[in-house]
Amino acid sequence: xxxxxxxxxxxxxxxxxxxxxxxxxxxxxxxxxxxxxxxxxxxxxxxxxxxxxxxxxxxxxxxxxxxxxxxxxxxxxxxxxxxxxxxxxxxxxxxxxxxxxxxxxxxxxxxxxxxxxxxxxxxxxxxxxxxxxxxxxxxxxxxxxxxxxxxxxxxxxxxxxxxxxxxxxxxxxxxxxxxxxxxxxxxxxxxxxxxxxxxxxxxxxxxxxxxxxxxxxxxxxxxxxxxxxxxxxxxxxxxxxxxxxxxxxxxxxxxxxxxxxxxx
Amino acid sequence: xxxxxxxxxxxxxxxxxxxxxxxxxxxxxxxxxxxxxxxxxxxxxxxxxxxxxxxxxxxxxxxxxxxxxxxxxxxxxxxxxxxxxxxxxxxxxxxxxxxxxxxxxxxxxxxxxxxxxxxxxxxxxxxxxxxxxxxxxxxxxxxxxxxxxxxxxxxxxxxxxxxxxxxxxxxxxxxxxxxxxxxxxxxxxxxxxxxxxxxxxxxxxxxxxxxxxxxxxxxxxxxxxxxxxxxxxxxxxxxxxxxxxxxxxxxxxxxxxxxxxxxxxxxxxxxxxxxxxxxxxxx
Numbered sequence: 001x002x003x004x005x006x007x008x009x010x011x012x013x014x015x016x017x018x019x020x021x022x023x024x025x026x027x028x029x030x031x032x033x034x035x036x037x038x039x040x041x042x043x044x045x046x047x048x049x050x051x052x053x054x055x056x057x058x059x060x061x062x063x064x065x066x067x068x069x070x071x072x073x074x075x076x077x078x079x080x081x082x083x084x085x086x087x088x089x090x091x092x093x094x095x096x097x098x099x100x101x102x103x104x105x106x107x108x109x110x111x112x113x114x115x116x117x118x119x120x121x122x123x124x125x126x127x128x129x130x131x132x133x134x135x136x137x138x139x140x141x142x143x144x145x146x147x148x149x150x151x152x153x154x155x156x157x158x159x160x161x162x163x164x165x166x167x168x169x170x171x172x173x174x175x176x177x178x179x180x181x182x183x184x185x186x187x188x189x190x191x192x193x194x195x196x197x198x199x200x201x202x203x204x205x206x207x208x209x210x211x212x213x214x215x216x217x218x219x220x221x222x223x224x225x226x227x228x229x230x231x232x233x234x235x236x237x238x239x240x241x242x243x244x245x246x247x248x249x250x251x252x253x254x255x256x257x258x259x260x261x262x263x264x
Numbered sequence: 265x266x267x268x269x270x271x272x273x274x275x276x277x278x279x280x281x282x283x284x285x286x287x288x289x290x291x292x293x294x295x296x297x298x299x300x301x302x303x304x305x306x307x308x309x310x311x312x313x314x315x316x317x318x319x320x321x322x323x324x325x326x327x328x329x330x331x332x333x334x335x336x337x338x339x340x341x342x343x344x345x346x347x348x349x350x351x352x353x354x355x356x357x358x359x360x361x362x363x364x365x366x367x368x369x370x371x372x373x374x375x376x377x378x379x380x381x382x383x384x385x386x387x388x389x390x391x392x393x394x395x396x397x398x399x400x401x402x403x404x405x406x407x408x409x410x411x412x413x414x415x416x417x418x419x420x421x422x423x424x425x426x427x428x429x430x431x432x433x434x435x436x437x438x439x440x441x442x443x444x445x446x447x448x449x450x451x452x453x454x455x456x457x458x459x460x461x462x463x464x465x466x467x468x469x470x471x472x473x474x475x476x477x478x479x480x481x482x483x484x485x486x487x488x489x490x491x492x493x494x495x496x497x498x499x500x501x502x503x504x505x506x507x508x509x510x511x512x513x514x515x516x517x518x519x520x521x522x523x524x525x526x527x528x529x530x531x532x533x534x535x536x537x538x539x540x541x542x543x544x545x546x547x
Binding site for chain 2: 109111112113115116117118119120121122124125126128129130132133148149152153155156168169170171176179180193194195196201204206253254257258260261262263
């Protein structure tokens with residue numbers, strides 16, 4: 001499969017979305033709504049529950065499967081109130097010493113009049129700064145699309161795990177081709193030039209793990225096994241991270257980003 | 265610097281904003297009032313139209329010198345240059361053109377300066393270097409500036425202009441948003457002041473990170489400030505945007521700026537704010 005074919009796969013409507021992961025990984029999931037400032041963004045699901053026996057906060061960007069669901073979820077394009085809801089829930093997690101699992105799947109933060117008026121850039125900027133000082137473990141799971149600042153706003157994490165077909169990029173390959181070569185048809189070339197695949201990102205040390213996907217998600221048994229293994233691995237990682245002293249955790253998180261593009 | 269160099273630089277900045285060729289006339293059509301002030305008059309007026317006050321783009325180094333006391337500016341990390349980390353097609357040529365257009369080695373100038381007698385760490389992005397796009401070197405220089413500001417116990421003033429993250433450096437440029445944000449956070453936790461001065465345009469990944477993280481956020485008049493550029497929004501929504509949308513005055517009214525400060529009064533404004541933030545023992 002080429003890089004671009006993998007990207008097209010992440011946009012398939014049958015591919016599991018954040019909600020599917022929450023249903024399969026979290027028991028007693030209790031959704032918590034709203035940013036307490038403006039509204040409740042349906043593109044971003046937040047809540048609390050158990051990961052096995054461990055209380056956790058989960059925040060996921062939801063794209064929806066069928067057309068109706070996609071429209072009601074705004075195609076997984078988050079507004080400022082979504083990012084502010086996420087920050088509210090992360091601070092709450094910090095207060096109760098719960099680890100935070102973010103599930104990232106978005107083509108990008110929403111571009112629109114309301115989003116701009118309510119400070120899309122400011123909302124993302126605040127998350128980047130505040131997540132750097134959040135004294136509780138944060139793990140980001142990239143399950144499909146990782147579109148630029150809209151994905152990064154939930155991914156200032158201690159670790160990023162990515163599914164093998166997922167991507168994470170500064171720009172969509174279509175926009176990149178359009179801006180640089182005035183030709184959206186060259187998206188395939190842009191996708192390989194951008195080096196946005198899970199294995200490339202592992203090479204750059206931008207992510208910690210590549211999670212092998214099942215051959216398809218329609219085989220119920222294979223999918224169950226996949227979720228079960230993932231659940232245990234995330235739980236074990238959170239256990240290890242919870243044992244790390246708060247100052248060390250933050251030092252490590254800072255260094256994780258500090259080293260990228262360091263000039264001695 | 266000789267006279268010819270001065271003239272050469274002015275061409276770049278003014279031609280960016282549209283208008284007639286220098287060989288045709290010394291007069292330049294201001295895109296705002298459509299009058300024809302002389303080029304030299306615009307330049308002598310800190311690249312502001314002497315008729316209507318329209319702010320033209322200004323090179324990073326010129327803006328720093330305009331704000332600084334005499335020869336108070338001391339440049340840091342001047343020799344850091346970008347390389348083609350991803351082997352992205354055509355990137356080397358782009359860098360070469362950007363260096364020629366801006367006269368700078370990268371898209372941000374950093375250092376320490378004095379404004380109204382107060383020491384401050386300063387960074388300014390350069391509109392003539394790939395429209396202030398943020399790659400790893402830009403991120404690295406700004407991060408180091410914040411780290412050094414913590415060591416020296418100094419405030420930071422950032423002058424931003426940017427179309428966003430630098431595509432040719434892929435994910436590594438996106439990561440600079442988080443990296444700089446971490447350094448800003450540490451500087452903030454040390455109780456130090458960060459002022460950002462947003463100039464036209466400040467958009468994309470720069471707006472969605474360190475441009476909006478200042479304790480005090482000011483902008484030049486009529487600067488475009490936003491996450492998504494207006495063309496992208498128009499294409500997404502398939503409608504025309506209202507006049508003045510995402511301009512400083514609108515951003516001020518929605519509550520995301522502390523003030524709009526024209527070039528003429530920036531030095532006075534910054535001096536005052538720096539003075540208010542001097543710790544008692546330093547007064």
